[in-house]
Amino acid sequence: MLSSDPILELEGLTKVYPGGLKALDNVDLTIRRGEIFALLGPNGAGKTTLIGAVCGLVRPTSGTMRVFGHDLATEWRQARSRIGLVPQELSTDMFEPVKRAVAYSRGLFGLPPNPERIEEILRSLSLWEKRDERIMALSGGMKRRVLIAKALAHEPDLLFLDEPTAGVDVELRKGMWRIIDQMRERGVTVILTTHYIEEAEEMADRVGIISGGRILMVDEKDAMMSRLGRTEAHITLAKPLDALPAALGHFPVELEDGGNAICYRGGDGTGKGKEEVAALTKALIAAGIDYSGIDTRESSLEDIFVTLLGEDEDAA
Numbered sequence: 001m002l003s004s005d006p007i008l009e010l011e012g013l014t015k016v017y018p019g020g021l022k023a024l025d026n027v028d029l030t031i032r033r034g035e036i037f038a039l040l041g042p043n044g045a046g047k048t049t050l051i052g053a054v055c056g057l058v059r060p061t062s063g064t065m066r067v068f069g070h071d072l073a074t075e076w077r078q079a080r081s082r083i084g085l086v087p088q089e090l091s092t093d094m095f096e097p098v099k100r101a102v103a104y105s106r107g108l109f110g111l112p113p114n115p116e117r118i119e120e121i122l123r124s125l126s127l128w129e130k131r132d133e134r135i136m137a138l139s140g141g142m143k144r145r146v147l148i149a150k151a152l153a154h155e156p157d158l159l160f161l162d163e164p165t166a167g168v169d170v171e172l173r174k175g176m177w178r179i180i181d182q183m184r185e186r187g188v189t190v191i192l193t194t195h196y197i198e199e200a201e202e203m204a205d206r207v208g209i210i211s212g213g214r215i216l217m218v219d220e221k222d223a224m225m226s227r228l229g230r231t232e233a234h235i236t237l238a239k240p241l242d243a244l245p246a247a248l249g250h251f252p253v254e255l256e257d258g259g260n261a262i263c264y265r266g267g268d269g270t271g272k273g274k275e276e277v278a279a280l281t282k283a284l285i286a287a288g289i290d291y292s293g294i295d296t297r298e299s300s301l302e303d304i305f306v307t308l309l310g311e312d313e314d315a316a
């Protein structure tokens with residue numbers, strides 16, 4: 001269930017690596033219980049550093065972090081035991097059989113063994129048949145699922161997935177999305193990092209855009225798309241025009257393709273582009289201008305992302 005109850009609160013989180021690189025710059029971020037939050041940013045934006053800070057792998061330079069209301073600086077143990085981390089790559093356990101490695105991960109958090117629970121996790125990730133195989137002998141996609149199983153072994157309430165589908169094929173990516181969806185159904189809050197816009201668009205309830213260690217924007221995905229999205233319509237005319245008729249003067253349109261098409265670009269931030277295109281077609285008919293086709297396109301999260309990053313570079 002999605003609620004406004006915060007599960008993670010970051011305030012003024014800053015990380016300056018030795019050598020002076022500021023990987024996180026005064027990050028404020030609140031994650032709500034039960035949501036899937038996508039942290040979207042280009043390479044080197046600070047995504048892994050942010051996850052590392054919450055999971056205790058990176059020591060922040062300043063700022064506060066609260067998880068489930070526990071201050072990470074003072075109540076580290078209570079908080080960490082409820083967090084799971086799926087890192088980008090498997091670094092240990094390669095020689096271990098799958099089931100043993102996953103059970104071991106549970107034990108690391110001081111939990112008693114629970115073979116039924118481990119079986120359930122392995123089955124849900126389609127790894128049960130492979131439970132006695134060494135991890136090194138598995139395919140790349142299965143190794144990724146082992147990473148998830150290990151992160152779920154101690155039944156965390158908050159799960160970080162760092163680039164869960166980097167470098168995997170489309171089929172595996174979709175499989176991974178289904179797995180993430182199942183976790184949400186179980187009530188796990190998921191924070192995933194990605195530089196695949198498609199992934200954020202498909203999976204997330206909310207999206208945060210990060211670049212150069214700064215959060216540029218956080219919003220509900222749908223709100224972000226209607227607030228920042230725009231509509232483009234390409235109207236092919238039956239006969240070319242020399243100039244735009246005065247009757248269309250109040251629409252955001254231009255004559256293109258040597259007078260053979262009228263292009264509409266509008267609805268910015270209002271979500272009303274489609275309605276305006278419909279009004280435009282009526283105005284065309286009223287003005288006696290015949291057209292042979294209309295191609296309408298709503299902007300995607302990708303367009304928004306590119307625009308925001310472009311503006312950020314301009315401001316820098």
Ligand SMILES: Nc1ncnc2c1ncn2[C@@H]1O[C@H](COP(=O)(O)OP(=O)(O)OP(=O)(O)O)[C@@H](O)[C@H]1O
Pocket residue numbers: 017018019021022023041042043044045046047048049050195
């Ligand atoms: N241990 C480190 N020492 C010094 N600089 C580091 C260290 N780790 C990361 N950085 C730098 O901090 C910045 C942020 O890196 P980070 O790995 O957090 O980005 P990212 O958004 O996860 O990138 P990617 O998508 O490539 O994984 C980068 O410029 C990186 O080179």
